[in-house]
Amino acid sequence: MLLTTEPTTPTAEEIIRTHHDSVWRFLVSIGCEPTLADDLTQEAFLSVLGDGFEYRGSHLTAAWLLRVAKHLFIDHVRKRKAVLGVDLEHAETRWQEFEADCPHEKRVAWLRECMGELTDRAREALQQRYELNLPREEMARRLGMAPAGVKTMLERIRRRLRECVQGKVNHDDA
Amino acid sequence: MTTLEDGFWEQAIGEAAGGRKPPAQTDVILTRLQIPDLGPPPVEEKPKGRLLRLRHLFEAAAAVAALLAIGVLTGLIPLGGGNAGNGAGGGEDGPDTPPMQVAAAPDSEFRQEENELELEHGWLLVTTGAPDVTCEGSRLTKVDGRVLVHAGNAPTGKQVDAVEGWLAANKLETEMINEAKRWFQAAGMAALVLTGSAMLDGQRIEAQDETTHASPQWRAVESVMDIEKLPSDAQWVRGERLDGNYLEFLSAHTAVKGIAFTFGDSMRPVNLKQLASMPNLEYLEIRGAVWAVDPDYSPLTEMKALKQLYIDYVPSIQDEDGKAVAIASDSTERYHILSSLRTLSDRGVDIHLGKLAGLNDEQLAKIVASLPGLTSLTLRGNRSVSSTSMKLLAESSKITSLNLYQCSSVEDLGLAYLARANKLTALTLGPAPTAAELYQVAKMTNLQELTLVLDLDRYMDVVKDHVGELKTLTNLKRLEVLWQYNPMARFEGKGYEQVDAVSDLAKACPALTELNAYATLPPRDVARLIDSLQGTSLKRLGIGFRPSETARPAEPEKVVEDLKDIKPLSGVDDLEIRLYSLKSGDALSSGLDTLAAKFPDLKRLELTIDWYRSSSLRDGVPEFEKRVEAFRKAHPDLKVTFEMVEE
Structure with a gap:
């Protein structure tokens, strides 16, 4: 022991x-x-x-x-x-x-800051995907778009969030 | 999700967006830590032993039945109560039939005594486990592999012709048998070792190394310029990831005998048609081709000189975005793939088939039945094909090379069929071999190439624990082991067991000339491995290398310190150092000179970087390229290359 x-x-x-x-x-x-x-x-x-x-x-x-x-x-x-x-x-x-x-707590805090800069529709998509855990088809129905479009939209949001946080990390390092 | 980093970000974004957070379970873990582990329930020894014995009896009976079936199929065991291989001695039970490890040619005469066969006239094909064979005072013993025996002197051409059918049934080439220099002559008999070794009148005799024959001199091409500059007598040409239209330029070189055009891009049927005009093309390798239009293999049937073909069964085609997408496995009929290959197979072309990942047992059986010329199969990644198919391959095909990596439905049962037939000369296995599977591999004594791809270091531990058994693979010429080195080994109280296991196995294989140990070995383990390979006959050595044991770049002095006391290893003229990280400031630059100096016979140094596994760990590549250039200039007699490799 x-x-x-x-x-x-x-x-x-x-x-x-x-x-x-x-x-x-x-x-x-x-x-x-x-x-x-x-x-x-x-x-x-x-x-x-x-x-x-x-x-x-x-x-x-x-x-x-x-x-x-x-x-x-x-x-x-x-x-x-x-x-x-x-x-x-x-x-x-x-x-x-x-x-x-970048420590987790700081990364999550920055991610939340960056989410504040997204459009309402993008934030809605994030909530549906991560908080409500909705399948892509249901998200598509609620957002009024094709399932493939949801995938593309989420990829774009993720990329934007990563770039935003990375910018803060780099700025913090400097 | 495509990379680890994508996954890391996905989790962080999910948590920031209100997704699941880690639960509070410290107390649960603490409570569980206080409860003693009760361990597995006690085992009642007696019933277990009895069950095992019954199982062995069943296996033995099954093995005998299957061997008899194989013998009948291949001509190893004569049909018809011994008429085909009629024994002269006879007895009350009628004419002798040879034991199952021996086949007698028609009209041969032999007498079966206790634990030996006395050949009086004709031919015997003797395999591993056979009793001693005597003839006119000469004695053949300890056959490990396949040996062809002829009473008296080496056979004349006429004698060979007389048993042509029997030789063909046993897959023996008359051309080789007619070469007198291949025969070992004793006082009373001549012996030709087809694979493995034996003792003839107390002298060890071995199969002749195929590599001693003149090996093709491959010429690499990367551009039309390279192709146009090929000498007029160029015979073997290889190119990788080139556009299919390059083949038009290549087809102008009519002396070419072999083309390896792998991972070709934008292939079209017209490209193959252009190759059909090459009168001497015997060897064609077009694995990994991505087709720009519907694949069409029919032009291959117009290649009159073709003897060896390496090709995908389920080819890839470019989608609208230009990405390579494998066609559906059930659409191969639409493209007449099997019918084209069947035409070639019927003509005697040896076919080596790859990319069969989506096929099931039934589809594979159809392919095997259609292509008697099938000699190698790459089933890598196939999760549907089961041990049933291995039985079929073992018994009803002439396949000698199999890639079973990631074939999760093939278990030790499948390998047992293959081991029983013992026809394989090349096998790839992984990623999680079990003790039961390695037990079967150890019985494949005709293996000349063994590749073990292991995804966790603990599977290397399984291999390590069975090195003693695997030492039966004495015909092995090439051994490759890929595994994830455990950077925590020393933290967990382990030493060099894993590299020692590799070198132990290498040392147990007297014919081994190539060893590749690809793992993220830190300098100390590299030193240990090289030192423990003293006394082997290696010509080529590949070593996986990660200068740093941690996420931080290695310190140059530390690397040199770990490598400087390696004892020089003579004999190796081709060294590959495969890197799994090249971080800026990393220390291989200093280690390079130290390491290369340990190989006094070195002619070629291949520096490779595993592209996929080094992702995000290779910001030092530009810096290293400069170092390689300087090294090249300092060693003009050494051929030094630096390439990215993808597994």
Whole structure:
């Protein structure tokens, strides 16, 4: 079990609180359904913090947790003979780079700022897609456009948001 | 979603737009951490053992039945109670029939003693596991592969002609058998080792290395200028990702025997018609072609000299936006693809078929039945074809090369059929081989090329645990292993087990001349791998390399430090270093000189970068290109290339 005698070694609770959300977000971002991500995140912590765990710093612990979570997800996909939507080689490293580039809370705050600059129709599309989780056909019906048009519209919105946040990141770096 | 970064952004945008957030489950995890793992339920040993024994009996019976079936189909076992291979000794039970590992030619005479066969007259085809064969005091033992034996001296042309039908039934080429220099002559018999090895009167005899024959000298073309400048005696030409209309210019070179025109763009039937005018064209490879109009393979049938064809079964066609889209697998009939290929196959052309991802067992069976000339199949990515098809391929085709990467419905059962037939010389497997599958691979002793593509490092651990079994693959000439190196290996208390497994296997294969270990190996593992390959006969070595073990660029001094003590590895004249990242400021530039200096026989250095896997990690490419140019100038005797590769 977890070593707690050394003053520099965090407790299991501290490790979970520090890394839990990042692991969950990582799983969702590589294509894992949110409800499955709940379970797999738990399993990842149980696997890493079980017998034989030795703390070697926050960065390595995060890398280990992400890697275990990725493997759990790949196993899940494979058992169902489904196909991964994206190559996951080095996914955990790339996720850590992505987070190091801009902390999540700051990125989300900037995304919200950037969303404020979108048209009402674009914001409506975002709400339907992410908050209401509507299928594309239903979005098309509500927005009065073809399903292919919805796809194009969302791609355009995503691109604009990424550019907007990236501009803020660059400005912040400068 | 197309890239990892797209997925990262999608999650962030979703959360910012009111989508799901991470749940609060710290307490749940803490509670679960306190509950001891009960482990799997206890197993009752006795019933399990009994079940296993019954299963083995069943498997043995099935194996015998299937081997008998194979023997009848291929002529390995004579039909008709031994008339075809009539034994002279006989006995109360009538004439001898050879054991299933041996086939006797018509009118041959032999006597079956305990644990040996005495050949008196004629021919035997002896395969792995056969009893000893004796003749006039000479003895053939330890056959591992296929050996053709002739009583007395090497056969004359007339003797070969007399058994032409039997040779053909066993897929033996008379041209090769007529070459006296291929035969090993002992006092009482002559032996020709077709594959593998054997002992003849205590001397080890081996199949002659096909690579010792003059290999084609390929000339690469990238432009019409290159084509027009080809010497008039150029025979082998390759080009990649060129427009199909380049073939018109190529067709003017009538001496050309072989064309590899892969991933051709905007192909049209007229391009193939132009090639049909080339009188000497024996070899054509047009895999990965994207057609500008409806694909049409019928002009191929006009290529009178054609002997080898590498082609897609389900070709791609350009859509309205110019993107390549595979045609529907059930529309191949509309394009008369199979009928064109059948015409070629009937004419004796060896067909190597790729892009069969959308096909099922039934469709594949139809193709196999229609194309007796099918020698290799790339089923990569096919999730429908099952082990049933492997039985068919093992028993009813002359396929010797199979790519089963990502064929998730082919399990160890399918590999067992292939192992039992033991006809494969080349196999690609992945991404998650199991112990049961590797067990079957170990039985494919005629394999000369094995490629294992593994998507997680723990599947490399599965391979590692079975290296002992795989050491039976002594005929292997080329071994390629791709795996995701675990950058956390040392953190998890592991050492060099994975690279050691690769080198252990390489060392167990005396015929191995090419080894490619493609993983994101950090410098220390690269050093370990090269050092542990001392004593092998490698001519070509490919190594995957990632200078830095972390997201940060590597420190030049550290890389050189890790590489500087490698012992020189002689024999290797072709080295490929495959990079998985080239970050600005990365240190391979310094490591390059150190590494190249460790190969005293080096003639060619191929620097490649895996384009897909290095995405977002290659901002140092321009800087590295300059370094390569400087390296090239400093080593004028070395052929140095730097290319992007896509898996």
